[in-house]
Amino acid sequence: MPFLKDRLASISDAASFEQTAIEAFRWQYAHTPVYSEWCRQLGVDADRVHRLEDIPFLPISFFKSHNVLQNDAAVKKRFLSSGTQGLRSAHSLTDEAFDIYQTFSRKAFELLFGPIKGRPILALLPHYLQNGDSSLVEMCRLWMEDSEHEGNGFFLDDQKQLIQRLMDLKGCRPAPLLIGASYALLDLAEYGPMNLDHVLIMETGGMKGRGKERVRAELHQELRSILGADLIHSEYGMTELLSQAYAKGDHGFVCPPWMKLRIRDARNPLDTTNSKKRGCINVIDLANWHSCCFIATDDVGEKRKEGVAVLGRMDRSDIRGCNLLVV
Numbered sequence: 001m002p003f004l005k006d007r008l009a010s011i012s013d014a015a016s017f018e019q020t021a022i023e024a025f026r027w028q029y030a031h032t033p034v035y036s037e038w039c040r041q042l043g044v045d046a047d048r049v050h051r052l053e054d055i056p057f058l059p060i061s062f063f064k065s066h067n068v069l070q071n072d073a074a075v076k077k078r079f080l081s082s083g084t085q086g087l088r089s090a091h092s093l094t095d096e097a098f099d100i101y102q103t104f105s106r107k108a109f110e111l112l113f114g115p116i117k118g119r120p121i122l123a124l125l126p127h128y129l130q131n132g133d134s135s136l137v138e139m140c141r142l143w144m145e146d147s148e149h150e151g152n153g154f155f156l157d158d159q160k161q162l163i164q165r166l167m168d169l170k171g172c173r174p175a176p177l178l179i180g181a182s183y184a185l186l187d188l189a190e191y192g193p194m195n196l197d198h199v200l201i202m203e204t205g206g207m208k209g210r211g212k213e214r215v216r217a218e219l220h221q222e223l224r225s226i227l228g229a230d231l232i233h234s235e236y237g238m239t240e241l242l243s244q245a246y247a248k249g250d251h252g253f254v255c256p257p258w259m260k261l262r263i264r265d266a267r268n269p270l271d272t273t274n275s276k277k278r279g280c281i282n283v284i285d286l287a288n289w290h291s292c293c294f295i296a297t298d299d300v301g302e303k304r305k306e307g308v309a310v311l312g313r314m315d316r317s318d319i320r321g322c323n324l325l326v327v
Helices: 004-009 014-031 033-041 095-113 126-131 135-147 159-168 182-189 216-227
Strands: 077-080 090-093 121-124 153-155 177-180 200-203 232-236 245-247 259-264 278-285 294-303 308-313
Touching: 004 095, 014 033, 077 135, 090 095, 095 135, 095 245, 121 135, 121 159, 121 182, 126 135, 126 182, 135 153, 153 159, 159 182, 177 182, 182 200, 182 216, 200 216, 216 232, 259 294, 278 308
Parallel strands: 121 153, 121 177, 177 200, 200 232
Antiparallel strands: 077 090, 232 245, 259 278, 278 294, 294 308
């Protein structure tokens, strides 16, 4: 779609979001074969879709079994999930999609946490680095390019070097960002206690079989007490999306204007009325114009006063790399 970046940036309210979502649906019904076939199998007539509630959501598992991409698109880059069981999900990106990812992943962060420019970015993502083709690693790499801070870096197993780097960054503005998988931050905490109250700490979830899954509040409390931080923040993203939602402290996840998390009935996956308080999470990510903007995830969530809390994963779902902690 021409001028897509301008279109996404202009979304400011529910009406402009819905208008753009319906336009995205019509485009993908016509140009994304996997999605259009799914709609036809459900008996959905594109001409009868006039509201968000009428739009069907593609099961996220299709990203494992199909190439979810618009017709005749040239692929610039492919992201692979970090799942440890069976096939890995794949998300193919066009040139435009990769440009959108670079621009809007930065915008989504900056809406809640302020500028990336000049901010030290320290990433503790060992499993993702080793797996390769991770969208999370690519996001951090792009942020480091935008930041241009000499303290930026990825860290594998040298926690002592990371701690020293963080301590050297005291007084830095904007505050340094430490972003890491849950298990990696817990590994770091084994070197504590320490005083990182000057650091913006963000967990991306995921234990990768490294111990029991934890309630987010329990995880945050443990990390706060050992790392000496007032708050632990959270990121919710996945291979199949180009956008991310964020939670400040233990609040629910808040989306940027071009993205929404909706709750569907866990017993009726075709119920998209968004009337349930707790159920499975559907994601609308309008940055996904090149693939599919409407994805039915296997995540369980609950509406909160501010945002949506991610409570865990449906039974029998495989372990994946997005932000999932048990109830």
